[in-house]
Amino acid sequence: MTVREAAVERWGQFELSLAGPQEGNPYAEQELKGYFSKDGHEVSVRGFYDGGGVYRIRFMPEQEGRWTYRTESSAAQLNGHTGSFECIPAQAGNRGPVRVKDKYQFAYADGSSYAPFGTTCYAWIHLDEAMQKQTLATLAEAPFNKLRMCVFPKHYAFNSTDPDCYPFVKKQGGGFDLERFDPRFFAKLEQRISDLQQLGIEADLILFHPYDKGRWGFDAMESSSDDYYLRYVIARLASFRNVWWALANEYDFMEEKHMTDWDRLLQLTQEEDPYAHLRSIHNGTKMYDHASVVFYDHKQPWITHLSVQHWDVTMPPIWHREFRKPIVVDECCYEGNLPQRWGNVTGEEMVRRFWDIIARGSYCTHGETFADENDTIWWAKGGKLHGDSPERIRFLRTILETAPENYKPIPEIYDVPTIGIEGEYYLQYFGIHRPAYRIIELPEGSSFKAEIIDTWEMTITEVEGLLNGTSRLELPDKIYQAVRLTRVS
Amino acid sequence: MTVREAAVERWGQFELSLAGPQEGNPYAEQELKGYFSKDGHEVSVRGFYDGGGVYRIRFMPEQEGRWTYRTESSAAQLNGHTGSFECIPAQAGNRGPVRVKDKYQFAYADGSSYAPFGTTCYAWIHLDEAMQKQTLATLAEAPFNKLRMCVFPKHYAFNSTDPDCYPFVKKQGGGFDLERFDPRFFAKLEQRISDLQQLGIEADLILFHPYDKGRWGFDAMESSSDDYYLRYVIARLASFRNVWWALANEYDFMEEKHMTDWDRLLQLTQEEDPYAHLRSIHNGTKMYDHASVVFYDHKQPWITHLSVQHWDVTMPPIWHREFRKPIVVDECCYEGNLPQRWGNVTGEEMVRRFWDIIARGSYCTHGETFADENDTIWWAKGGKLHGDSPERIRFLRTILETAPENYKPIPEIYDVPTIGIEGEYYLQYFGIHRPAYRIIELPEGSSFKAEIIDTWEMTITEVEGLLNGTSRLELPDKIYQAVRLTRVS
Numbered sequence: 001m002t003v004r005e006a007a008v009e010r011w012g013q014f015e016l017s018l019a020g021p022q023e024g025n026p027y028a029e030q031e032l033k034g035y036f037s038k039d040g041h042e043v044s045v046r047g048f049y050d051g052g053g054v055y056r057i058r059f060m061p062e063q064e065g066r067w068t069y070r071t072e073s074s075a076a077q078l079n080g081h082t083g084s085f086e087c088i089p090a091q092a093g094n095r096g097p098v099r100v101k102d103k104y105q106f107a108y109a110d111g112s113s114y115a116p117f118g119t120t121c122y123a124w125i126h127l128d129e130a131m132q133k134q135t136l137a138t139l140a141e142a143p144f145n146k147l148r149m150c151v152f153p154k155h156y157a158f159n160s161t162d163p164d165c166y167p168f169v170k171k172q173g174g175g176f177d178l179e180r181f182d183p184r185f186f187a188k189l190e191q192r193i194s195d196l197q198q199l200g201i202e203a204d205l206i207l208f209h210p211y212d213k214g215r216w217g218f219d220a221m222e223s224s225s226d227d228y229y230l231r232y233v234i235a236r237l238a239s240f241r242n243v244w245w246a247l248a249n250e251y252d253f254m255e256e257k258h259m260t261d262w263d264r265l266l267q268l269t270q271e272e273d274p275y276a277h278l279r280s281i282h283n284g285t286k287m288y289d290h291a292s293v294v295f296y297d298h299k300q301p302w303i304t305h306l307s308v309q310h311w312d313v314t315m316p317p318i319w320h321r322e323f324r325k326p327i328v329v330d331e332c333c334y335e336g337n338l339p340q341r342w343g344n345v346t347g348e349e350m351v352r353r354f355w356d357i358i359a360r361g362s363y364c365t366h367g368e369t370f371a372d373e374n375d376t377i378w379w380a381k382g383g384k385l386h387g388d389s390p391e392r393i394r395f396l397r398t399i400l401e402t403a404p405e406n407y408k409p410i411p412e413i414y415d416v417p418t419i420g421i422e423g424e425y426y427l428q429y430f431g432i433h434r435p436a437y438r439i440i441e442l443p444e445g446s447s448f449k450a451e452i453i454d455t456w457e458m459t460i461t462e463v464e465g466l467l468n469g470t471s472r473l474e475l476p477d478k479i480y481q482a483v484r485l486t487r488v489s
Numbered sequence: 490m491t492v493r494e495a496a497v498e499r500w501g502q503f504e505l506s507l508a509g510p511q512e513g514n515p516y517a518e519q520e521l522k523g524y525f526s527k528d529g530h531e532v533s534v535r536g537f538y539d540g541g542g543v544y545r546i547r548f549m550p551e552q553e554g555r556w557t558y559r560t561e562s563s564a565a566q567l568n569g570h571t572g573s574f575e576c577i578p579a580q581a582g583n584r585g586p587v588r589v590k591d592k593y594q595f596a597y598a599d600g601s602s603y604a605p606f607g608t609t610c611y612a613w614i615h616l617d618e619a620m621q622k623q624t625l626a627t628l629a630e631a632p633f634n635k636l637r638m639c640v641f642p643k644h645y646a647f648n649s650t651d652p653d654c655y656p657f658v659k660k661q662g663g664g665f666d667l668e669r670f671d672p673r674f675f676a677k678l679e680q681r682i683s684d685l686q687q688l689g690i691e692a693d694l695i696l697f698h699p700y701d702k703g704r705w706g707f708d709a710m711e712s713s714s715d716d717y718y719l720r721y722v723i724a725r726l727a728s729f730r731n732v733w734w735a736l737a738n739e740y741d742f743m744e745e746k747h748m749t750d751w752d753r754l755l756q757l758t759q760e761e762d763p764y765a766h767l768r769s770i771h772n773g774t775k776m777y778d779h780a781s782v783v784f785y786d787h788k789q790p791w792i793t794h795l796s797v798q799h800w801d802v803t804m805p806p807i808w809h810r811e812f813r814k815p816i817v818v819d820e821c822c823y824e825g826n827l828p829q830r831w832g833n834v835t836g837e838e839m840v841r842r843f844w845d846i847i848a849r850g851s852y853c854t855h856g857e858t859f860a861d862e863n864d865t866i867w868w869a870k871g872g873k874l875h876g877d878s879p880e881r882i883r884f885l886r887t888i889l890e891t892a893p894e895n896y897k898p899i900p901e902i903y904d905v906p907t908i909g910i911e912g913e914y915y916l917q918y919f920g921i922h923r924p925a926y927r928i929i930e931l932p933e934g935s936s937f938k939a940e941i942i943d944t945w946e947m948t949i950t951e952v953e954g955l956l957n958g959t960s961r962l963e964l965p966d967k968i969y970q971a972v973r974l975t976r977v978s
Contacts (some may be wrong), residue, residue, distance in 0.1 A: 036547075171896050228896055251642060312801065312803075335965055337923055337924060337925040338924060338925070339924040339925070339926055339927050339928060340904065340924075341904045341905065342920055344922045344924045344925075345921060345923070346921070346923060346968060349921055371925045371926070415829065415830045416830065432834060432835070433830055433833045433834060433869050434826055434834070434835060435826060435827060435828045435829075435833045436826040436827070436828070436833075436860045437828055437860070438828050439828060477826055479835060
C-alpha cells in the first residue's frame with residue numbers, strides 16, 4: 001500500500017494505490033470502492049484496476065481540512081484500508097472545476113468567472129509523441145481555455161491515423177477485448193489532461209463518436225460494454241478537475257444507438273461521477289436545413305449545458321428560452337479551406353461568429369481546417385495554427401473578461417445583439433451590418449463613455465465626450481464593428 | 490360612347506368609355522359590368538366610375554381573334570352597349586402577364602421564361618413628378634424587372650412625404666371620404682404602371698400596409714371600405730398585364746386586421762380579377778428570432794407564390810417542401826448604411842444573398858438604403874442608385890437567363906446550393922465558403938466544361954480541359970465564387 005503523504009490541495013488529486021489480485025480479469029471481476037469523509041460528509045468513489053496487480057482509488061477533495069478514508073472491495077487484499085490526508089487551500093492557478101453559474105454563464109468552483117473559449121483537436125492524443133508536444137506548445141501560446149478531444153481514435157476525412165494503443169487491448173486473432181482496458185492508453189490520456197490542466201485548459205472529453213465505421217467497432221459496442229467503459233473512464237478521470245463529459249459528438253449520426261441509450265449513458269455518468277463535472281451531448285446535422293437539426297432534450301436534468309452544432313448565430317436566444325442553460329456553440333464551421341462546407345470559412349467569418357454568438361450571451365468554439373499536403377489539420381490532429389482568427393479571439397476574450405461579471409444578454413435592445421448590465425454597461429456587436437450611425441438612448445441622469453471596437457483590426461477607439469440621454473453616435477461605415485458603453489457617472 | 494377602334498394586341502388593353510349619371514355618389518351607387526365573348530367563352534369584368542360623368546370598362550384579351558362585348562348596368566345610360574374589336578398577336582416586348590410555371594418558376598403567358606429580379610421603391614409614386622421621372626430614368630438603366638410599390642402613401646422612418654393626392658378624396662373638415670375615390674390619383678398610378686410596362690418591369694403592387702399609424706387611417710378602415718377599395722382597384726388595374734397583387738406588406742404588423750380579413754381579401758382579389766394575376770402576402774417579423782416569423786398559410790389556393798421577408802438564405806428549400814410554390818424573398822435586408830438592421834448590409838452581402846437564394850431555386854429582391862441628407866432613399870422614394878450591388882445583380886441575371894429553361898434546385902448535392910438539370914448543367918454557389926478545391930462527380934461517359942465565376946468581380950474563367958467522371962477542380966481560395974458545369978458531350 002502506497003499513500004502519497006503530501007497534503008492535497010483543494011480540487012487537487014489524492015491517489016491511493018493498492019496491490020491486489022492479478023488472476024482472471026481484474027477489470028471485470030474485482031469491485032473496489034473508496035469512501036472519503038470529512039465532518040460527517042462522505043463521498044464514495046470507484047477504484048479501478050491499472051494493470052500489473054495495481055489498483056487505484058483517486059479522489060478530488062472539494063473542501064479543505066482533514067479527510068479520512070476507507071476501502072471496500074470484493075478482494076480481501078483491497079478491502080478495509082483506511083487512512084487520512086490534509087486538504088490545503090488551492091494553489092495559484094487552481095480555481096477548481098468549472099460549474100454552471102446561472103442560465104447563461106459558467107464559473108470556476110472558487111466563484112471566479114470562466115467563459116469558454118474553446119478549440120478543437122479531436123484526435124490529437126492518437127498522434128505520435130512529438131506531434132502531441134507540438135500541440136501543447138501551440139496551445140500554450142493560443143487564447144484557448146477549453147479543448148474538444150476524443151477518447152476513441154477517429155476514422156474520418158483527413159484522419160486515418162492508427163494510434164499505438166487504444167482504450168481496450170487487442171484480442172489475439174483480431175478485434176478488441178472489450179473486457180480489458182489498456183492502462184498504457186489511459187496513462188497517456190491522463191498525462192494529456194494534466195498537461196492541459198497546467199495550461200489552464202478544460203478537457204472537453206468526447207466519450208463516444210461516430211467516426212469509426214467498422215474500423216475498430218467502438219461506435220457499435222453492446223450497451224453493457226458502453227456502460228463498462230464509461231464506469232472505468234469516470235473512475236480514472238473524474239478526479240481531474242478540468243474534465244468535462246461530452247457524452248458524444250454528433251450523437252445523432254451514431255446509427256447503432258437509440259435515444260434511450262443516450263438517456264441511460266448520461267444518467268450513468270451523473271451517477272458515477274462524485275463531482276458532477278459538466279455533462280453535454282453534441283448534435284450533428286445536415287448543414288442546409290434548420291428542420292434537420294436534432295437536439296437532444298436539453299431540459300433533462302442530467303444535461304448541464306448545451307454543446308451544440310449550428311451555423312445560425314441568431315439561434316441561441318431561442319434555445320435559452322427553451323432550455324435555460326448556458327450554451328456553447330461547439331461547432332459553427334471552422335476557419336480553413338477544405339472542400340467540406342463545415343471546414344472552409346474565412347478568419348473573418350470565424351471571428352464574426354464568435355462575436356455574434358457571444359453578443360447573444362452564449363459561447364463559441366474555434367477549429368481550424370486548412371488543406372495540408374500531409375493532412376495535418378489542427379481540428380483533427382493538432383500541430384500548429386495557421387489562421388487569422390486566434391489572435392482576434394484573444395482580443396475578444398480580453399474584452400469579455402473585463403466585462404462586469406454578471407453580464408447578461410439584453411434582448412430589449414432587439415435590433416443589435418447586446419450583452420451587459422442595464423444602465424451600467426453595454427457591449428453590442430454589429431457584425432455584417434454597417435450602420436453609419438446609431439441613436440443611443442441612455443438612462444436619465446447617467447453619463448457613459450463610448451468606445452468603438454474594430455473587432456477585426458483589434459482597435460478600441462474612445463469617442464470624444466460622454467454620452468447622455470439620447471445621442472447620435474457616428475460609426476465607421478464598416479462591417480465587424482462593436483460598441484462598448486460604460487457608465488462613468 | 491367612345492370606342493377605340495384600333496385593334497388590341499393580345500394582353501393589351503381594350504377600354505370602353507361611357508357617359509353616365511353624375512348625381513349622388515356614382516362610385517357607390519352605380520353598378521357596371523362588361524361581358525366579353527369569343528368562341529362561346531365569356532369574361533365578365535367590372536367597370537368603374539372615373540369622375541366627370543365618365544365610366545370605363547377595361548379588358549385585357551388573352552386570346553387572339555374577334556371579341557364582342559355587351560354592358561350591363563343599374564343605370565340605363567350605361568346598360569346594353571355592345572360592340573366588338575379584333576385582338577391581334579402580341580407585339581414585340583409584350584409577353585403577357587407573368588404566371589406561375591411550376592413549383593419553382595414563373596413564366597410569361599407566352600411561355601417565355603421570367604425570373605424576378607426585383608427592387609423596392611415603396612412610395613415613389615407619392616413623390617413629385619420630377620422625382621418620379623428620375624426614378625423611371627434610373628430603372629431604365631437598372632437590371633430590375635419587378636418593382637415593389639405601395640398604392641397608399643407611406644408614413645415611416647425617412648419618409649414623411651404627404652402626396653398631392655390619395656386614392657380617396659379628402660372630406661371637408663378633415664379625414665377622407667372612404668366612399669369617393671380620387672381619379673387623379675388613379676390616373677397617376679396607371680401612368681406609372683404603364684411606364685413600368687414600357688420598361689419591361691412588373692408592378693408588384695402593395696394594396697395594404699401598416700405604415701400609417703393614424704396619419705391617414707388607411708391601415709384601419711372598416712372591412713366594407715377595404716372591400717370597396719379593393720374592387721375599385723382591381724376594376725381599374727387588372728387589365729394592365731404587368732400588375733401583381735401584393736395584398737399587404739408586413740401584414741402581421743397591421744394591428745387592426747385579423748387573419749380572417751386576409752383570407753377574405755385574398756379571396757375577393759381572386760374573384761374580382763378575371764385574369765388571375767399573381768397574388769401574394771408579405772410577412773413582417775422581428776429580425777432576431779426564427780420563431781417569430783409568422784407566415785401566412787401559403788398552402789391556400791388563393792396564394793400563387795411566396796413573397797416573404799427573411800434573412801436566412803437557407804430557408805427556401807424548407808418552404809418549397811411545405812408550400813410547393815415559387816418563392817421570392819422580397820426582403821432580406823437592403824444595401825445601405827442606415828442605423829436600422831434591415832437597411833445596412835454591404836453590396837457584397839446583398840449580392841451574396843441573391844446568389845445564395847437563387848442557387849436554392851428561389852428569387853431575391855433588391856433594395857437600397859443609404860443614409861442621405863435629404864432622406865432621399867431609393868427603397869422609399871426612388872431617385873438614383875448608389876450601391877455596388879445592381880451591377881452584380883445584372884451579371885447574375887445574365888447568367889440565370891442563359892441557364893437551361895427548366896433548371897431546378899438539386900438538393901442531392903447537399904453541401905453546396907446548386908441549381909441545374911442533373912447530368913446536363915450545374916450552377917453552384919459557394920458564398921462565404923472558400924474551398925481550395927472541390928471533388929466533382931459527373932455521370933459516366935459525359936464530358937463537361939467547367940467555368941469558375943467570381944460573382945463579385947464579375948468574371949467567368951473557363952477551366953482548361955474537360956471534366957469527366959470524378960475529378961478535382963482547383964478553386965480560387967476566395968469567397969463569393971460559383972462554378973458552372975455545362976455538358977459538352
